[in-house]
Amino acid sequence: MRYLERRLVHGLLLLIGASLLCFAFSALAPGNFFDEMKLNPQISPATIAALRSQYGLDQPLPVRYTNWVGSVIRGEWGYSFAYNCPVRSLLWVRACNTLLLTVLATVLVWLIAVPWGMWTAHRHGQWDDRITSACTSILIAIPELVVALVFLAWAVRTHALPAGGMTSANADAFGGGARLRDVARHLVIPVTTLVLASLPILLRHVRASMVEVLEAPFIQAARAHGIAGFRLLFRYALPAAANPLSSLFGFSVAGLLSGSLLVEVITGWPGLGPLLLEASMARDVYVVVGSVMASTLLMILGSIVADVLLVTLDPRIRVT
Amino acid sequence: MVDAVTDVDFEIASASLTALVGESGSGKSTMGRCLAMLERTDHGDIWFRERKISELSDGEMRALRPQLQMIFQDSARALNPRFTATEIIAEPLGVQRKLSGAQLRSRACELMEEVGLSRNWADRRPLEFSGGQRQRLAIARAIALKPAFIVLDESLSGLDLSTQAQILNLLLDLQKAHALTYLLISHDLGLVGQVADYVAVMHQGRIVEQGPRQVVFQNPKHEHTQALLRSVRPLENWSRAAHVGGQS
């Protein structure tokens, strides 16, 4: 329990540091949201100046930061100029959608990669291992963007699945169960794309870790005792691989989060990605900062989960 | 926090071979590193030739460094495996800007021959040499700057007995030729018995006994010294070992 507390505090400090960094970057901005208005001759410079001071954009950076922190504590997370509402109301829904997508994709990709990786490690050097290795080498070179486009094109051409968004147009008319099924159908393309994009590299890393573990002396001893097959892999080798796999988990969460941005934008899934993109184009600075912080929070949560997993699975770490 | 070395009052006579003995963890290596100025002491002074060297500025220390050298135990780790033999020997000369270019290489070859290595091996890498030859290389590097004092930190451990004898003879020859002062750190009392002029015994960070070799070995006063001596081969073997050293 103490370990969890320490990780949470560490995570909080990271979050604060990340917000400082983000704000520091935002100071780079030579212009702001209201620059667009300057081009409109009907709006007087005085109005623009008044708007700027109303939103506190004319204050120096440390003041803006403290105001923002205060707003976060109040639960508002700043103010969106484009939507004219507190950022929180935009963030919450979107963050949940991204969480749903990333959690599902993470669970699925690990469920596939671990057994498959273990099996190919077991069959190290044989023909099915070589074929898998060759395929993953090629698939790793295909970036997420391309996977998303190709998969979407296929899905749309075959009319098998809804082309985008989270719910169908007439979703309000559905009852509870039907609504769930509707969301599930819309989830298929984004989740599958994310899984397809992350699977090859995860597979390769799982295989590499397992190969290393399988060469350990204690495994040779177990084999000599007659233990083989699934028992050997799952009860003997897998626990020993828990350490490298847990750190892999942290990396995979990072990759999946960044990947989800692109997949959400391309497939129209209403998550943090499209929100950030929109806000970036419009220079809605507090929405930008809010989205980045929300995704960082998800990342930190993911790495805490990875650390807790590690501590639970690897008894050697419990000493500290 | 444990003191590695404490309560030490120790004198090394010039042009002698003083041995520092003790079991592992007694603080001998730390002492050696402090005397070679590779580690700073927390308290206390070190004097070299009437000069207090424990509190020198970086510039003064740099000028003094050539005088105090160290030869390490593991020659494979003490020499950069990517350098050639001449590069290794020439490095101190280059760093201290004593020589440059072709002169550097020819001086390095001279030093190689002085320690008994053929100059044809000038472009070989350390791992292409045997353990004994590597230690010779390390010795050549150590004497390149014409030091006055050399710490031999277990430099003969890890070598087989006949190579040990050869390297020992080389060191003794060099000592006579260049009036060197050695501090031999070793746990091998047999070796110490052969060559040391003075002996200091360390135990748990303190020097428990010191004096001329004959005195310490034949009349050990401290119980630890006695225990150490008891665990070594009996006296007759020492005289046999002395004959082996007399060859080659």
Next chain:
Amino acid sequence: MTKTRKVAISVVALVAIHLVIFFAGFVAPYSPAEQNRDHPFAPPTRIHFVDSRGQLHFRPFVYRWLAREDGFGEYEEARDHEYPIHLLVEGCDYKIGGLLKSNVHLLGVEAPARIFLAGTDGYGRDLLSRTLYGGQISLAAGLLATLISLTVGLLIGCISGFYGSWVDESAMRLVELFLVLPWLYLLLAVRSFLPLQISPVQTFFLLIAVIGTIGWARPARLVRGIVLSAKSRTYVMASRSFGASDLHILRRHVLPHTYGVLLTQAALLVPQYVIAEVTLSFLGLGVNEPVPSWGNLLATLQQYNVLTSCWWMLAPAVALVIASLGYLGVANAIHERLQSGSI
């Protein structure tokens, strides 16, 4: 096949890819800006050896595409006249490396036929030519950003690892911060904070600066690890004992250990940064029209009808995958070679 030979082969393949892109002007049949408004979204020109009368031609040839009156993007071949493909033809002017003028092209057909090996885009511009020119932008962005990122990473990693204490502590905290922010989110955010309406040239350099400065963290950590382990070696202590300065030790004893890792990192980072540029341009925050980049070439695929019917628009994606494969092959080969050959 020895490990060294594998490295050599993969490097040769990579250099070949880069040469093709560098000589885009020569390899591409047309200029990337040349529009053929009567041929929007034309599919790739088919190459034939046997004509409509069943006769076998020695030289491959093409037919003209004619737009059908009725459908959108429906084309059929005009089988009246065969246009043979010639090698080393004269075409539009271009500059090799921005300096040498030339007008020789690898392939070509006589007017009014056109050879669109990868089809055309919405303005009728040859996609193959645009892809090749786009590669110049995307690959250059990747290479330059990698240079920045590795230089900054090397500097900070060296100083941090070598001097330790508070310098190291603060540098590693900073690394942790940079690594905890999801990179694409951070990239978009930083890009959005910078001027949006700027010229393509300025955008290009801005992108490189942004991508490079965000990516220094991982190389810095790697270099720091190497420096930490190198500086505690016995031969470094020996060097100090004869008065070697920090710079000497860094240069001669510590840095050589980093070269292998830096090389592998470079081979891994370049494709990542190329993808970063492609992603930004795809989303509209990178290099914009009319300058072609693989990213903005792929951006047309965001239109529903283009995505479903114009499969040739994925040509830049194929180019991207080929480039990635090239770099990953080199990274793998170097990694294997280092693992076996290092002392």
